[in-house]
Amino acid sequence: MKKKHWLVTAAVVGMALTGSAGVYAGTNLESIKASLNHGLGIQVNGSAYTPTANGKKLAPISYQGTTYLPIRSIGEALNTPVSFDAASNKVIIGSGSSTGTPATPAVSTAVIKTKYLPTDFPFPKDAKQVSLVENVADNKKQVSLLYSTKSNLLELGNTYKDYYLSKDVTKNSEIIEADNLSIVSSKDNDFVVSINSSPITNQTGAYEISVVWKEQ
Template sequence: MKKRVTAAAIALGVALTASAGVYAAGNLQEIRASLNYKLGIIVNGQVYAMKDGNGKTLAPITYNGTTYLPVRSISEALNTSVTYDAANSRVVIGGSASPGTSSPEPAAVPVQRPKSLPSDFPLPSDAKVFNLIEGSATGTPSATFSYLTKQDLETLGNTYKEYFVRKGATAKSEEISAEAFSIIDAGSTFSVTLDAYLGTGSYGGYNIVNVIWSGK
């Protein structure tokens, strides 16, 4: 579960060089990291070249075994807004945050089923979908999105596990518990990655499920 990609895992320093002066020296810690030019980025099946505002090519940074990506470039690739809140020294991804809050509320709407999903793909009745990106990689429908739900994660994880078996999964990596689940399955007609965990802060009381789907 620690490997899940979240906004916190995206390197902020690369994207915020123009605003670095707002930080006091005591807020910065010098580290030794490596530019990982060999790591390619694929977005919805297409090779993506990360660039800064001046068109300069950017590279992922590897530090202590973790890879960091430039937040602004990645947000543009995913068609998600990103702004810098200088007054509160924070990055806001996908919406605005009110002063004093730890994170913005998601732009969520009740069960707006992605068109690229199969009609029988399980979504809880209370699902609130947000950050939806749909496309077609090499002619195959794909969808990347997140949703909020209050449904029990262990029950939900087992529901997905059974669904992918019926779907013909031949490659499976599945970890399911009451607090989180991670499922990476694939078959002859689909591939899917599911990552779910308990919400905190403004998401308190909800469970968060991230979905990357490709197939029919």
């Protein structure tokens, strides 16, 4: 078969969201026969790109004349957040909202001053400290921080996910949804962190974010 090279644009489609297959209702699933196209090259902004998930190479799928690409991996290549909202059974690309207040981009730790969090730990621009406890136990630094924000949880969650993946963590799990954020990451002999959200009563779109960070 002649090798094809495709330039990835906004028109590229694909629904291979890693880790989300089990949440779809069985009545909405339809069995098909498709082919993994290992010979298809992908180019993103002029550079060759190989989609991956959890360290494994992902192949495009060819079905009835249409090529399907793994959307989460492609989203990462294009710096566009991609998430799955289990409540509405919907894949969300981008901020997740076409109306209302735009999502607040994350910035540096200068928004909230701490002694022990890494200096590049990201906070949303509107973050407001609710409580902060920092101490040292058994010669290990510990941080327990609570802050409030009206930031979009999908974008905030993907910011934290990408941040910790860039730290070469040895263990990582996350739930990133439009109304729920839960991330646990750790790096052997370095640190462990958990980040969780909870809605603020009587404040639409506002959340408290709990950050618990410890040295290992």
